[in-house]
Amino acid sequence: MMRPSKPVGIIGYGVYIPRYRIAAREISRIWADGQGGVPVDAKSVPGPDEDTITMSIEAGRSALARAGVSAAQLSAVWVGSESHPYSVKPSGTIVAEALGTTPWVSTADWEFACKAGSEALTAGMGMVGSGMAEYVLAIGADTAQGRPGDALEYTAAAGAAALLVGPAEQALASIEATCSYVQDTPDFFRRADRAYPVHGNRFTGEPAYFGQIRHAATQLMNELGTKPADYTYAVFHQPNTRFPQTVGKQLGFSPEQIAQGLLAPKIGNTYSAAALLGLCAIFDVAKPGDTIFVTSYGSGSGSDAYALRVTDAITERRKRAPLTAAYLAREKFVDYAVYAKWRGKLVME
Amino acid sequence: MDLAKHWRQRAARYRLEGQRNPTSGAVRFPPEPGETDWQPFALSGQGTVYSFTVVRQPPAGLAEEAPYILAMVKLAEGPMITAQLTDCDPEQITIDLPVEMVTRRLRDLGPDGLLVYGYKFRPQIS
Numbered sequence: 001m002m003r004p005s006k007p008v009g010i011i012g013y014g015v016y017i018p019r020y021r022i023a024a025r026e027i028s029r030i031w032a033d034g035q036g037g038v039p040v041d042a043k044s045v046p047g048p049d050e051d052t053i054t055m056s057i058e059a060g061r062s063a064l065a066r067a068g069v070s071a072a073q074l075s076a077v078w079v080g081s082e083s084h085p086y087s088v089k090p091s092g093t094i095v096a097e098a099l100g101t102t103p104w105v106s107t108a109d110w111e112f113a114c115k116a117g118s119e120a121l122t123a124g125m126g127m128v129g130s131g132m133a134e135y136v137l138a139i140g141a142d143t144a145q146g147r148p149g150d151a152l153e154y155t156a157a158a159g160a161a162a163l164l165v166g167p168a169e170q171a172l173a174s175i176e177a178t179c180s181y182v183q184d185t186p187d188f189f190r191r192a193d194r195a196y197p198v199h200g201n202r203f204t205g206e207p208a209y210f211g212q213i214r215h216a217a218t219q220l221m222n223e224l225g226t227k228p229a230d231y232t233y234a235v236f237h238q239p240n241t242r243f244p245q246t247v248g249k250q251l252g253f254s255p256e257q258i259a260q261g262l263l264a265p266k267i268g269n270t271y272s273a274a275a276l277l278g279l280c281a282i283f284d285v286a287k288p289g290d291t292i293f294v295t296s297y298g299s300g301s302g303s304d305a306y307a308l309r310v311t312d313a314i315t316e317r318r319k320r321a322p323l324t325a326a327y328l329a330r331e332k333f334v335d336y337a338v339y340a341k342w343r344g345k346l347v348m349e
Numbered sequence: 350m351d352l353a354k355h356w357r358q359r360a361a362r363y364r365l366e367g368q369r370n371p372t373s374g375a376v377r378f379p380p381e382p383g384e385t386d387w388q389p390f391a392l393s394g395q396g397t398v399y400s401f402t403v404v405r406q407p408p409a410g411l412a413e414e415a416p417y418i419l420a421m422v423k424l425a426e427g428p429m430i431t432a433q434l435t436d437c438d439p440e441q442i443t444i445d446l447p448v449e450m451v452t453r454r455l456r457d458l459g460p461d462g463l464l465v466y467g468y469k470f471r472p473q474i475s
Contacts, residue, residue, distance in 0.1 A: 019436045048414050049453035053466065057452045085464055094466060098452050100365035100391065202456055322474045330474065341413070
């Protein structure tokens, strides 16, 4: 278990979900004659002018607005993603410039498949908790790609979540503690300069997703002396609808505890944003005193678990920026042809 | 590749940073170089649609986004600017519609070129 010497928490949060969706049935219509089950109802699709940087900027602006701190007060702007637009040129400097944080700020791009955002969060806890920084902005954002026809294409989606870490006494939710559990696992990977990832089928569920999350979550609850019933809400990384439901049940959480943070059925797998977006959706409705258990997962593989306690500040602060529901409500569905054009799946030369 | 041109405009494009005259209180956008009595000023990004058109025959580099909406936006602080509207359909747009600034990808200058980011506007989310 890891816990900084100085208590820390989430001061502000912000989300971004693109306007566009494609129905999983539409993908199935192209590749499977519409037959068989689908892992989600729909997934979000980034518009042609959107990427990890633009989504991070919007989520970051909302986090700053909710925190009520100026951009110049941030000591770090960190962006976790597996879809940074440049291979070499940081997303973080562009995001920080757009937020108005430059030049006296640390920026970095984090990468750990779907848990790059929570890595940045844990590092931010260390910066603030050690006294090196007053405020750190940790962002998870992705515009994930799946090979046409592959199982991943049904879920690989886009979204961003930004968490502004600061002193616990200013927090809308204090972070009680965290722990990280990682093991070298060949469950999912993408070689450099390849457009699409591959997945190692037999590793995907056990020992990867379920194994890593169970270890991290169980360890943190044991060390804190808590059990699933002690938490108002729980949220897990959500590569599809069924995985977080299953691991929640394995750990002893009820469907009611995970319902509010489960966004995958409507928007798919937002990768680095997924668990953090679910957490933000919980912040949108949580009451002072509520407790939240969060566990991210990244292929390769590993999990970060966090225990949070919501404070009185949540009630006023969540009104300062658009709620997750506002982004979910503006959905516009596109067909496979538009999706293929926007996502670069057409050979143009 | 016009690296310097794009780099020079980053504050205005990324975060709608204009200028304010501390004596008169006047606000202008885009910012102009070479004068010392105008200070950098962060515009709110709030505005209304003054007029708009739909571009169906786009210039080079914007084919993927066409058709798109080009609008004159009256900013809350006074200046009028031309920008794309995004995340909306033409039938949603009316004169005086409240819009807000978002930072989006404006251009992709090719596999060995820059990605250019800057302001667009969209109907308000809340």
